[in-house]
Amino acid sequence: MSNFLTEHLIHRDEDFMVIHKPAGLLTVPGKTEDLQDCLINRLIKLEPKTLLIHRLDRDTSGILVFALSREGKNPSPASSRNAKPIKPIKPSWLEH
Numbered sequence: 001m002s003n004f005l006t007e008h009l010i011h012r013d014e015d016f017m018v019i020h021k022p023a024g025l026l027t028v029p030g031k032t033e034d035l036q037d038c039l040i041n042r043l044i045k046l047e048p049k050t051l052l053i054h055r056l057d058r059d060t061s062g063i064l065v066f067a068l069s070r071e072g073k074n075p076s077p078a079s080s081r082n083a084k085p086i087k088p089i090k091p092s093w094l095e096h
Contacts, residue, residue: 002046010063017043017066018048027055027064039064 011018019039035036043050043066043086051067
């Protein structure tokens with residue numbers, strides 16, 4: 001695993017990869033040559049089947065979800081009906 005993934009990977013399974021995007025890094029490449037270093041290009045080098053689901057602005061840090069399969073990007077209605085809800089985790093700092 002690359003240093004980038006070691007530092008920023010939150011979750012990975014067969015259909016999805018959840019990454020923390022640091023502020024200052026583009027999600028997708030810009031128009032000029034100097035703006036080609038971006039999150040999607042870094043991930044595609046490591047996992048060629050990575051598919052973009054959504055993006056954040058360059059100056060925004062946050063969580064991004066990438067699909068690793070067509071099913072992950074476009075789940076069927078049947079799979080949504082059978083999905084089990086995920087219980088949200090309340091961060092400890094919210095309890096004070």
